[in-house]
């Protein structure tokens with residue numbers, strides 16, 4: 001897809017096709033990030049598990065330390081292309097624990113944020129899908145925000161989006177953009193993927209974007225695709241279909257400001273009756 005010009009902040013969502021081959025994933029990633037940067041994107045975001053097929057049986061085999069091979073690769077890719085790079089996620093090994101971890105780089109290649117998925121994806125929908133990340137992964141325990149060209153970004157990974165409180169904490173911390181690398185599936189994707197993003201966007205008056213791998217119908221876990229970006233009014237600004245592609249979203253800081261002014265819900269909350277608290 002061609003990038004729109006004249007953006008306030010141009011965000012690229014790289015919906016790459018992830019294979020069972022780490023070197024091939026890294027080299028495809030380098031090509032796609034190069035295309036996004038050439039198209040004018042200032043911030044480029046990759047999918048959940050971009051170097052590894054999504055599935056508990058793959059996490060240990062593909063896991064790496066941070067810093068490690070993949071994160072060094074991401075750092076040099078950010079620098080080479082002069083972009084802010086949100087490195088989707090990778091399985092991270094730390095001692096005898098594994099995490100689902102996202103790292104973020106500045107255009108100088110500096111690591112500026114690291115998020116370990118806080119809410120592990122353990123679900124069982126009889127006859128449809130059962131998944132238990134906690135069989136192999138441990139949960140993170142920290143919020144993750146970073147600054148990009150006047151924007152404050154809150155980071156979550158996939159299932160993290162189902163927890164309204166996390167987005168509310170990020171809004172309280174001053175975020176105006178939330179990013180969720182994610183890989184919903186063919187059951188929960190059509191039902192909830194867009195709905196959750198629009199809900200988080202309208203409730204918190206922020207931009208929300210999610211980045212999925214492309215759909216591979218032969219994979220053990222079939223990702224829904226449909227990477228998308230929603231504005232604070234709840235409208236779709238960009239949406240991919242299921243194939244490998246890059247979609248672009250122009251983020252307008254004035255849009256956030258005016259919606260917050262026009263419907264000032266953050267000032268109209270009733271802390272005398274309820275409050276979202278964060279503990280760390």
Ligand SMILES: O=C(O)CCC(=O)C(=O)O
Nearest residue numbers: 121158159183184185188
């Ligand atoms: O919440 C969902 O339906 C999907 C979550 C997921 O796939 C994940 O957390 O990786």
